Amino acid sequence: MSDRQAARSLKILDLGCGKHKTPGAIGIDINPKTDADVIHDLNQFPYPFPDNEFDLIIGNQVIEHLADIPAVMAELYRIAKPGARIILETPHYTDVASFCDPTHRHHLTSESFSYFSEKKKPEFAFYSDITLRTRVIRITLLRFWRLLGFELLINSPNRFPSLRFIRRFWEAYLSFIIRGKTLHFEFEVIKDQRQKSPAHDESAP
Numbered sequence: 001m002s003d004r005q006a007a008r009s010l011k012i013l014d015l016g017c018g019k020h021k022t023p024g025a026i027g028i029d030i031n032p033k034t035d036a037d038v039i040h041d042l043n044q045f046p047y048p049f050p051d052n053e054f055d056l057i058i059g060n061q062v063i064e065h066l067a068d069i070p071a072v073m074a075e076l077y078r079i080a081k082p083g084a085r086i087i088l089e090t091p092h093y094t095d096v097a098s099f100c101d102p103t104h105r106h107h108l109t110s111e112s113f114s115y116f117s118e119k120k121k122p123e124f125a126f127y128s129d130i131t132l133r134t135r136v137i138r139i140t141l142l143r144f145w146r147l148l149g150f151e152l153l154i155n156s157p158n159r160f161p162s163l164r165f166i167r168r169f170w171e172a173y174l175s176f177i178i179r180g181k182t183l184h185f186e187f188e189v190i191k192d193q194r195q196k197s198p199a200h201d202e203s204a205p
Contacts, residue, residue: 010055013079016042016062025058043067049079052191059088064104070128073116077130082191086132088113092139092180108183109171110137118190136186139167145178 010024017027021035028047029036040048043066057076066072076086091098093107106112115127117134136158141151150170157164170178 011053012056012058013049013054015057015059015076016065020060022058042072045071045075047075047079051078052081053079055081055084057084057086059086061089061091063088064090064098064106064108067105069106069112070115073113073132074128074130077132077189077191080189082189084189085135086185086187086189088183088185088187090183090185092175092183094175094179095181097181110139110167110183111171113185113187116187131190132187133190134185135188136184137167138184140181140184142179142181150178 012022012025014022014025014027017025017029017036018031018034021027026038027034027036028038028040028042030039030041032039038048042062057080059076063069063072080086090108091104093109098104098107113132113134116130116132118131137155138158139151139154140146141154145151154167154170157167171180
């Protein structure tokens with residue numbers, strides 16, 4: 001089976017799909033005027049899907065609108081297959097766009113999902129029982145800072161995990177000057193220890 005055929009065989013959920021649903025996905029949204037296949041309030045649990053249903057869950061500019069992020073992540077974990085991917089995009093908390101929309105309930109950082117990591121510290125374990133491996137954390141910046149190379153530097157931990165201190169230093173001390181724009185997270189769902197892959201997890205708090 002080719003990579004293209006394999007991609008077509010994936011069962012995909014587009015969370016809060018709006019008017020731009022991912023091709024081939026099942027869309028879920030509260031608004032009946034969207035392209036959703038399933039009309040449902042994402043703040044109401046459970047979602048109308050069985051356990052272990054999806055290979056890929058995409059949430060583009062939606063997680064920041066929802067009331068209870070730990071509850072949402074637990075529900076996505078429930079309906080995801082072992083080894084499935086969860087991809088989320090959201091504004092970085094230093095971007096003006098994070099605050100100009102009055103329906104945004106949360107303003108997120110690159111560490112906002114660390115409590116779901118398989119390597120979370122014991123003192124944070126009570127936050128959640130789910131286990132995710134962080135595959136990618138990618139931050140975009142405004143074009144001016146991108147042209148100066150800051151975006152490449154901030155995202156260097158994706159290739160070189162030992163450089164994670166660079167992103168943390170930027171976010172703690174420089175991000176209100178060199179402002180972030182968007183956050184892109186890719187997680188792998190871990191439901192069975194035997195399914196772990198050798199990739200690193202660089203998200204632990």
